[in-house]
Amino acid sequence: MELEKLQRDLKQSYNMQLSDLTTRVEDVVTHMKKEWDIDTDAISIGELRTLATTILDLETKALHDEVEALLAQKEQIERSLERKSLALQELKYNVFNAMEAQVDPHDAQMLSKLHQIKLQSIDLYDILGEIVESAIITTLEKDKDRDITDTTEELIKEITYEAIKEGSLNTIRIRKILSTILQSAVDVAEASPTKAKEILTATLKGMRAGLVYSIDRFKKRLAFIPAEAKNILIEDYDTIIEDLNQTDTLFSQVVQTKAQESPASIKKLLLEINDSMHYDLQELVHISKETAEVMRQRFSTLARNAMKRGEKALQSPKAQEAKRMGVQAWVAAKEALGSAIKSAKNAMDKEK
Numbered sequence: 001m002e003l004e005k006l007q008r009d010l011k012q013s014y015n016m017q018l019s020d021l022t023t024r025v026e027d028v029v030t031h032m033k034k035e036w037d038i039d040t041d042a043i044s045i046g047e048l049r050t051l052a053t054t055i056l057d058l059e060t061k062a063l064h065d066e067v068e069a070l071l072a073q074k075e076q077i078e079r080s081l082e083r084k085s086l087a088l089q090e091l092k093y094n095v096f097n098a099m100e101a102q103v104d105p106h107d108a109q110m111l112s113k114l115h116q117i118k119l120q121s122i123d124l125y126d127i128l129g130e131i132v133e134s135a136i137i138t139t140l141e142k143d144k145d146r147d148i149t150d151t152t153e154e155l156i157k158e159i160t161y162e163a164i165k166e167g168s169l170n171t172i173r174i175r176k177i178l179s180t181i182l183q184s185a186v187d188v189a190e191a192s193p194t195k196a197k198e199i200l201t202a203t204l205k206g207m208r209a210g211l212v213y214s215i216d217r218f219k220k221r222l223a224f225i226p227a228e229a230k231n232i233l234i235e236d237y238d239t240i241i242e243d244l245n246q247t248d249t250l251f252s253q254v255v256q257t258k259a260q261e262s263p264a265s266i267k268k269l270l271l272e273i274n275d276s277m278h279y280d281l282q283e284l285v286h287i288s289k290e291t292a293e294v295m296r297q298r299f300s301t302l303a304r305n306a307m308k309r310g311e312k313a314l315q316s317p318k319a320q321e322a323k324r325m326g327v328q329a330w331v332a333a334k335e336a337l338g339s340a341i342k343s344a345k346n347a348m349d350k351e352k
Contacts, residue, residue, distance in 0.1 A: 003050045006036060010054040025055060085123075092122055119162055128163055128177065132184035135159065136199060140192060148195065152202035153209070156181065160210025165217055171243045171250050178207055178254045186262055189269075196266065201273050205280065208251060212284050215247065219291035222298055244292040248281045 013031045018024045029051070032038050038047060096118045103110050135155045139148050163177045185203035189196035243250075252274060259270035 003046055006032075006047065007050050007054055009035065010051065011058065014054065014058050016058065021059065024059075028055065089123060089126075096121075116158075119158065128159070128180045129184045132156070132159060132181050133188055136185060136188045136203075140188070140195060140199075147198065149198050149202045152199060153206040156185070156203050156206025157209040157213065160207050161213045161217075164210065164214040169215070169218060169240060169243060171246070174211070174243075174247075175250060175254055178211070178251065179258060181207055182254060182258050186258060186266055186270075189266060190263065193265070197269055197273075200266070200269050204255065204270075204273050204277060208277065208280060208284055211247065211251065212287050215244070215284075215287050215291050219287070219294050222291075222294055241292050241295060244288045244295070247288040248285045251281065251284065 010028060010032065013035075014028050015024060018027055029040065032051065033040065043051075096114065100111070100114060103114060105111070136152060139151050139155065143151060160177065160181060163181075164174060167173055182203060185199055189199045192199065255270055255274040259267040259274075262270065
């Protein structure tokens with residue numbers, strides 16, 4: 001049988017004017033039996049698929065078109081948001097540039113205050129690598145004859161903290177921030193081999209300090225988190241607890257991964273510095289576990305209540321359908337396995 005012809009016929013004969021879905025399906029199945037002489041007890045999977053997809057296409061067309069239209073609108077809004085976000089960032093730069101123009105260029109203290117506020121006000125995420133590279137290069141240029149470690153460590157700590165503090169503490173986001181910062185430091189270290197150890201040591205220590213600072217801030221803010229944020233924390237409760245209990249591992253993994261991607265000389269330095277920082281990472285372990293414990297004390301009851309609400313949701317039609325599909329998948333798999341075993345047995349019997 002040509003399935004394309006069957007599909008065309010089913011589309012033409014499907015009667016959307018009938019009162020309900022069950023009646024419409026019954027009508028088209030009756031038509032298929034009569035016109036195509038198909039016994040529903042012996043229908044092939046190709047014929048059944050053709051019937052099912054035809055009904056699905058016709059019944060869901062209106063909603064499908066609405067979803068497509070909404071997706072197009074969503075994409076348009078996302079593009080508009082991206083443009084507006086870029087414009088917002090640009091305007092922020094312009095505001096600070098205009099303010100800086102009003103400050104005496106020799107007034108280092110006032111400029112430092114203004115630049116600190118700028119660092120706290122600009123979204124660093126998209127230009128993080130460029131900021132780090134520029135900051136380290138400036139340190140090298142300004143402090144040519146001095147130890148750059150302290151200055152570099154302090155600026156990396158501030159940049160790490162500002163990049164992390166306003167967003168989620170999930171491992172994917174933190175890993176990306178730390179990797180971006182470290183990659184920029186590696187790039188500068190490669191170009192400045194005589195200062196490479198100082199740059200990388202200061203960068204790793206600054207990253208660690210910035211991460212500790214961010215987690216400590218999160219711990220202190222737990223007591224004052226608004227209801228909306230509490231809901232997010234409850235939904236991600238297990239993930240956040242797990243992430244907080246492995247921040248030291250995450251930090252070391254970022255360093256080790258970047259080391260494997262770097263030239264031999266940089267790789268050797270990164271691994272040596274990372275090994276020597278074992279004691280320093282104890283502070284990160286301590287603040288992370290402390291924060292996890294505070295979160296457990298404040299939100300575990302709420303999380304349990306949310307779980308109870310989730311158990312009620314398991315009785316919803318959607319959950320019940322999921323259960324049905326799970327059982328149906330098991331039946332299909334068992335049937336397929338039985339058919340495969342039977343076919344293999346028949347094949348062996350023929351060979352004997």
